[in-house]
Amino acid sequence: MEERRREILAAAGRVFARKGFERSTTAEIAREAGVAEGTIFRYFPTKRDLLVSVVASLVMESLPALLERIETGTIEDAIKDILRNRLDLIKENAPLLKLFFAEALFREDLREKFIEEVVLRATARAEAFYRQQQEQGNLRPLNPQIAIRCLMGMLGIFVIWKEFLGGDKYVRFDEEEVLETITTIYLDGVRDRGR
């Protein structure tokens, strides 16, 4: 039954997201799916096949949302808006993104999907935005591909810290202060010109 297959896939997604691949057991997935352990193997020949299927369905369903919306307005507002928007989306899908990211590190096929479907398309839009602002004289003539990645990196490290590494336990940041600081650094740098 197709129904059964989907249940197993969904359950596997939840378990993998919680524990990662190696530390998830087929027993736990079976329990979560409400089927017998053996049943899993009628639909997926090995545990690894199950992972590939989980991740494939993720790419098709959740990640495209990361591409939505590029705002306009003052640059300040636009940047903050982009950051906030991305941040919210990531936070909603953090567990699965984390799994996806972890697996992408070691699987060529997953990486390709990830880079092509998500990274390149997202950065392409952002780069276009940067270029457009550059032409209007609002932004300095830096390499947009690099400049855009710098912004994403600043956001990314806080996402990784909090959502992927559970760094909250050690140092907790106020979200608004972080977005504010990233924006101001990105626009004006850290150098003090007031003296």
Place this chain on the structure above:
Amino acid sequence: MEERRREILAAAGRVFARKGFERSTTAEIAREAGVAEGTIFRYFPTKRDLLVSVVASLVMESLPALLERIETGTIEDAIKDILRNRLDLIKENAPLLKLFFAEALFREDLREKFIEEVVLRATARAEAFYRQQQEQGNLRPLNPQIAIRCLMGMLGIFVIWKEFLGGDKYVRFDEEEVLETITTIYLDGVRDRGR
């Protein structure tokens, strides 16, 4: 003997980088190091400690020298020096660091030691540096914990892109340009002030 400890550490680094953490066996590490399996456990209480120690020694080793060097010279030089140093370190040990990062995503136990012994200590130093420069009026009064992480994030995203995800296949960046751009953005921002 300290010598023996280093041999095991080095061998473990090679094996982990080759196979990943879970799929490396202590038997293979022992073989690679030319010691008995039990010997490993004279130096490292668990396999997990071994991994943490391998990575920690990598990351911390060059840190004191780096920080000392930074004490003198302009901020610009300091930042470039930090970026250069960390980048080289990562490039040389990319496979191992990648593995560690992937493991850390799903293993609280791995993270704890590493965050406490490496991340927090290293960032504390950097934050102190930032504060000191702040007091001298060289840097703006931003939250140093956030400001420091912003710089690391900018570098991090290029490392992840190239070393962890093999992004070179899609977009290749000139290393010097990247470091230059990060430095200038970090210090002066992207806003065009009509110069």
Place this chain on the structure above:
Amino acid sequence: MEERRREILAAAGRVFARKGFERSTTAEIAREAGVAEGTIFRYFPTKRDLLVSVVASLVMESLPALLERIETGTIEDAIKDILRNRLDLIKENAPLLKLFFAEALFREDLREKFIEEVVLRATARAEAFYRQQQEQGNLRPLNPQIAIRCLMGMLGIFVIWKEFLGGDKYVRFDEEEVLETITTIYLDGVRDRGR
């Protein structure tokens, strides 16, 4: 299957009785039970649990029937019945119980489960019985927890003497006389009231 569980329990009982706890291996128990080593762990999470279960099932098995039987009849009969029943039980399983006792002396983890699941439950029943007889005016108003243990102690020392220490070689007691004497002392004491 419940059947399989019992097989393992029985095999474990034999092996433990033969070799002691630490020197019994799960491999041997599995061989003796005619199952794969891993199978043991489907039924008992750890080797320690296996030992506790073996002994607990021994001690608790005949308890409900015993207590029920005791409800009716004189106190004298009840006490003799209890003593007889426990004595037979111990005699049949002396090597295993001896081993368990020896292990329990130095393993907090073993004791905890056993005391909580067996000792406290069994004594609670006996204490309830004592209280009930007390209310009927058949027994003196002593602390039931202490009074019950006194009875068990009298029996216990003969068990330890004969079954655990092989004291038969030095002094041999007639079983019936022992049970008779314990009963009469427990009920009426050793003081001569000049009858």
Place this chain on the structure above:
Amino acid sequence: MEERRREILAAAGRVFARKGFERSTTAEIAREAGVAEGTIFRYFPTKRDLLVSVVASLVMESLPALLERIETGTIEDAIKDILRNRLDLIKENAPLLKLFFAEALFREDLREKFIEEVVLRATARAEAFYRQQQEQGNLRPLNPQIAIRCLMGMLGIFVIWKEFLGGDKYVRFDEEEVLETITTIYLDGVRDRGR
């Protein structure tokens, strides 16, 4: 050096008393003795030899004290005095006694020493006391060997419970109440004659 040998023996005694034989490690004994692990094996060929030596020295030094003093006076006082005296002695030497007892269960040679040197001599004295009181018409004409063991059993079970099994964690008894109750039961039984 003979000095060194004694240090190791004493350290081993402490460690064995704490953890029992199987769970004590030669490493811990060496640490406790302040010598290198290898040194132990210059004095005692195997770990088991070490145990035998520890226990042998115990029998020669500590146990004989258990035989001291048999009081006279009223029977009540005599019994309470005996109980209290034994209890105090046992409590002082509980850890080593426990070790000794545990090992005696499985070692013929130790058992013999224990029974001959301690048990038989102690009971012989007590039996003589019982007989003497019997002749004076103070005690019932029961088999003194059995009657004496009954008293010791009542005391013994509380010692085992508290000192050997750490039962205090579960049920704690007031020492005076216990001695009082044992004495009264032993002398007068539990049967209520008041009705």
Place this chain on the structure above:
DNA sequence: AATGAATGAGGCTTCATTCAT
């Protein structure tokens, strides 16, 4: 098609004992 009990290879870790220094 579904079950879930059973498997057994293989991993990490412990620790008494050895031996070169």
Place this chain on the structure above:
DNA sequence: TATGAATGAAGCCTCATTCAT
């Protein structure tokens, strides 16, 4: 004689996968 680093056999336990029902 003392050291303590090194050994390696052996043990407990995990878990993906199989297969009789």
